Amino acid sequence: MGYRNYIGSIPKPVYRKIKSFTIDECIDYFNIECIDDFRDIHDTYKEVYCFGKYCEFEPPSETIKPFFENEDLQKAVVGEDIELNIVTKDFLKYIIKHYHKKIETFYNEMADPFLRSNNGNASEFLKSKTITDFNDKFERMWDFDFSKITQKEKNALQRILHHIFSYSTEWKLLTPYNLNESLPQITDSWKYEYSIFELVHIYKTFDWNKNRMVYYGG
Numbered sequence: 060m061g062y063r064n065y066i067g068s069i070p071k072p073v074y075r076k077i078k079s080f081t082i083d084e085c086i087d088y089f090n091i092e093c094i095d096d097f098r099d100i101h102d103t104y105k106e107v108y109c110f111g112k113y114c115e116f117e118p119p120s121e122t123i124k125p126f127f128e129n130e131d132l133q134k135a136v137v138g139e140d141i142e143l144n145i146v147t148k149d150f151l152k153y154i155i156k157h158y159h160k161k162i163e164t165f166y167n168e169m170a171d172p173f174l175r176s177n178n179g180n181a182s183e184f185l186k187s188k189t190i191t192d193f194n195d196k197f198e199r200m201w202d203f204d205f206s207k208i209t210q211k212e213k214n215a216l217q218r219i220l221h222h223i224f225s226y227s228t229e230w231k232l233l234t235p236y237n238l239n240e241s242l243p244q245i246t247d248s249w250k251y252e253y254s255i256f257e258l259v260h261i262y263k264t265f266d267w268n269k270n271r272m273v274y275y276g277g
Contacts, residue, residue, distance in 0.1 A: 062140070064114045066151070066261070067273040069104035074145075074271045077103070079128045082135055094135045104273045108261060111249045114276075116157065122150035123274065142276035150274065151262050158255040165251075169219050172211040184208040226250075 077085070082094055089103075126143040127133040137143055173182050187204035194200055208216075229235055235248040245260055246253045265272065 061112055062276060063112060064110040064142070064274070064276040066107045066110075066146070067104040067275060068107050068265065068270045069273055070270055073103060078126070080132060081129055082132050085127075085132055085136075094132075101275075104275075107265070107272075108244070108257065116154060118146070118150050118153050122147045122153060126273065126275075140277060142274070144274045146272050146274045148262070148265075148267055148272075151258060151265075151272070155255060155258050155262060158251045158258065162251050162255065169215050169222070172209065172215040182207075182209070182212060184212055 077088065080088065086092075086094060123144050123146045125133040125137075126145055127136070133143075173185050174180065184203060184205075184207045187207050189202050190199050191202045192200045229248065229250070233248075235250070235253050236246050237244050244257055246257050248254055
């Protein structure tokens with residue numbers, strides 16, 4: 060399945076009990092043979108959301124800290140194939156803003172070639188738009204002068220079509236929303252436009268008073 064990043068939830072009393080463990084105390088408490096069996100303690104926290112692969116997060120340093128206070132233990136359990144940290148509410152807010160910016164940039168890159176960068180006026184191609192007729196459903200039928208379309212507009216048009224086809228496929232073959240009443244999530248989609256609302260829902264409903272949020276990967 061490959062590497063994935065997640066956020067999870069751990070009750071504050073549980074976290075207070077284990078956060079200052081030494082390596083030996085961790086091994087004894089979780090009844091594992093050695094610290095290499097660390098994955099066995101993942102049941103201590105509950106998965107809240109999976110970000111999937113290739114996260115590009117650079118959260119502010121004050122929003123994230125090592126899971127264990129003991130440096131030797133923290134170094135022993137993290138590495139190339141494991142991440143484990145405690146994060147704040149502002150960490151989640153940062154990711155929401157990060158997704159917002161990616162969505163905004165993505166749509167601007169598709170729309171901007173059709174607009175004048177200085178004042179937002181339509182391009183010559185868009186200004187060539189005319190209504191030629193109405194079909195039998197009384198829908199307007201449009202025509203454009205394709206001799207006026209620029210290369211940047213052609214490239215943007217290809218991106219727009221690819222975007223539409225991608226989302227059409229998700230709605231045809233998958234279900235971007237989740238109606239399973241036994242699960243809390245609204246959506247399982249990793250598309251930024253959908254997952255940002257799942258993160259906002261978590262941001263508002265996560266019980267920050269009773270739980271700590273864990274950011275982990277493996």
